[in-house]
Amino acid sequence: MMHPRARIRHAAAALLKGGVPEVGDRVHPGRLSRLDEEDLPAILVYTRSEDVERDPGDPDGYAPTRRRLALYIEIVAMAREGVDDRLDTIAGAVEAAMPGLTVDGMRLDRVDYEGMETGIEIDGRMPIGAQRLDYAVTYLTPGRPPGGDLSAGGTDDTAPGAGAIHDVLCLGGS
Numbered sequence: 001m002m003h004p005r006a007r008i009r010h011a012a013a014a015l016l017k018g019g020v021p022e023v024g025d026r027v028h029p030g031r032l033s034r035l036d037e038e039d040l041p042a043i044l045v046y047t048r049s050e051d052v053e054r055d056p057g058d059p060d061g062y063a064p065t066r067r068r069l070a071l072y073i074e075i076v077a078m079a080r081e082g083v084d085d086r087l088d089t090i091a092g093a094v095e096a097a098m099p100g101l102t103v104d105g106m107r108l109d110r111v112d113y114e115g116m117e118t119g120i121e122i123d124g125r126m127p128i129g130a131q132r133l134d135y136a137v138t139y140l141t142p143g144r145p146p147g148g149d150l151s152a153g154g155t156d157d158t159a160p161g162a163g164a165i166h167d168v169l170c171l172g173g174s
Helices: 004-019 081-101 162-170
Strands: 042-053 066-079 108-122 127-141
Touching: 004 042, 004 127, 004 162, 042 108, 066 081, 081 108, 081 127
Parallel strands: none
Antiparallel strands: 042 066, 066 127, 108 127
16 A cells, blocks of 8 residues: 555645646656656646654554645646746646545545745756645554554554554544
């Protein structure tokens, strides 16, 4: 099973493939090293950081871990006349779609828009306009199972014995 970060990234890409008509299926759940003109406009969905909040009353790591993932949605288009308007139009569709982000089998506590950054890059091959929308996605992962170790149960929901705990946490059980 994929790590929760990968699951969130893929779910966001799938949501945007259906929610941003101008881009169509040119939504990628990760960074690409090269996009050609015929691949644009496109959206890249990726992560670069994550903060972890552990329960201070649980020094052994058995309690669930709250994570706050920085999710970036980068819109890339040819930098021609009107590129800023085009990027803002696509960003509007992204912003309208993102509150509907869900991940099967996981409970996302929050999906918060945190701002954007825009720019133009001319690398000699073609001028590119880009706008990165920053989101914070807060979710829970299981603590380590009794007798397990943190490297298995604390970071991945595929750890032995973690499945039942993960199902309860993420599906809203008690």
